[in-house]
Amino acid sequence: MIFYFSGTGNSLHVAREISNYLGDKLIFIPDETSKSETTLNYDIKDGDYLGFVFPVHAWGPPMIVLEFINRLDLAGHIPYVFSVVTCGEEEGKTTDILRRSLEKKSLPLSSAFTLVMPNSYILSYDVESEEVINSKLLSADEKIKDICKILENREVNRYQIISGSFAYPKSKVINNFFREYALDNKHFNVDENCNGCGLCEEICPIHSIHVNGKPHWKGACTMCLACLNRCPTHAIQYDKKTVNKGRYVHPDIR
Numbered sequence: 149m150i151f152y153f154s155g156t157g158n159s160l161h162v163a164r165e166i167s168n169y170l171g172d173k174l175i176f177i178p179d180e181t182s183k184s185e186t187t188l189n190y191d192i193k194d195g196d197y198l199g200f201v202f203p204v205h206a207w208g209p210p211m212i213v214l215e216f217i218n219r220l221d222l223a224g225h226i227p228y229v230f231s232v233v234t235c236g237e238e239e240g241k242t243t244d245i246l247r248r249s250l251e252k253k254s255l256p257l258s259s260a261f262t263l264v265m266p267n268s269y270i271l272s273y274d275v276e277s278e279e280v281i282n283s284k285l286l287s288a289d290e291k292i293k294d295i296c297k298i299l300e301n302r303e304v305n306r307y308q309i310i311s312g313s314f315a316y317p318k319s320k321v322i323n324n325f326f327r328e329y330a331l332d333n334k335h336f337n338v339d340e341n342c343n344g345c346g347l348c349e350e351i352c353p354i355h356s357i358h359v360n361g362k363p364h365w366k367g368a369c370t371m372c373l374a375c376l377n378r379c380p381t382h383a384i385q386y387d388k389k390t391v392n393k394g395r396y397v398h399p400d401i402r
């Protein structure tokens with residue numbers, strides 16, 4: 149089984165490609181974490197695939213991915229575990245954080261990959277140029293083919309990680325700060341371009357948006373930026389930071 153999380157479609161695309169290649173089931177992590185059971189059980193036996201595909205959020209895994217692993221119970225089975233972390237540039241120590249969380253469940257991470265894709269983080273930077281986006285998408289698709297072959301052969305200790313510079317402080321200090329202070333929705337707002345279409349409510353992975361004429365954010369936020377990037381009229385803003393910026397959505401879900 150392949151478990152994935154995705155806001156703007158990059159990780160969804162990767163997870164779909166791998167799932168099609170391996171002929172394995174694809175499961176959206178937020179659909180699982182929304183269940184009321186404390187532990188989440190799956191029919192995964194020794195040697196079966198257990199894959200995780202998700203984006204880097206501030207040099208760490210999204211909290212929802214760690215919460216899912218924390219609740220995972222495979223009744224002592226040891227599958228072939230792999231991860232693909234998608235990012236705009238570098239993942240820091242994201243895979244290390246994932247590996248440690250899996251080890252607490254006695255699940256050894258057999259192989260792990262960083263995949264550079266177009267950057268969805270448009271709060272500090274603008275969206276990348278079309279040329280950069282297309283070139284990243286093309287090379288990611290080539291890399292996905294290599295990853296699929298490695299996974300097909302269940303190769304172990306294949307770690308192809310792009311940590312980047314100052315990986316430890318980024319994944320420790322900045323990531324802690326991000327988890328503590330950035331995971332709220334009070335900065336999102338909507339401008340006069342909103343036509344109340346309701347797409348943001350439909351796509352919010354944790355159902356934290358309610359559209360009543362206009363969107364209203366309530367409760368938790370994963371900061372996946374799906375609402376911001378995928379709004380068809382670009383009406384959703386983050387404070388005033390995104391007013392004159394472009395938006396990114398993977399072509400598969402455009």
Ligand SMILES: Cc1cc2nc3c(=O)[nH]c(=O)nc-3n(C[C@H](O)[C@H](O)[C@H](O)COP(=O)(O)O)c2cc1C
Binds near residue numbers: 203239
């Ligand atoms: C809140 C947030 C934080 C991010 N942090 C990083 C980062 O630390 N390093 C990086 O290279 N990309 C970062 N990105 C970019 C995404 O990891 C990247 O675009 C990813 O492929 C998006 O996947 P998705 O389309 O499946 O959501 C960040 C994106 C978001 C929304």
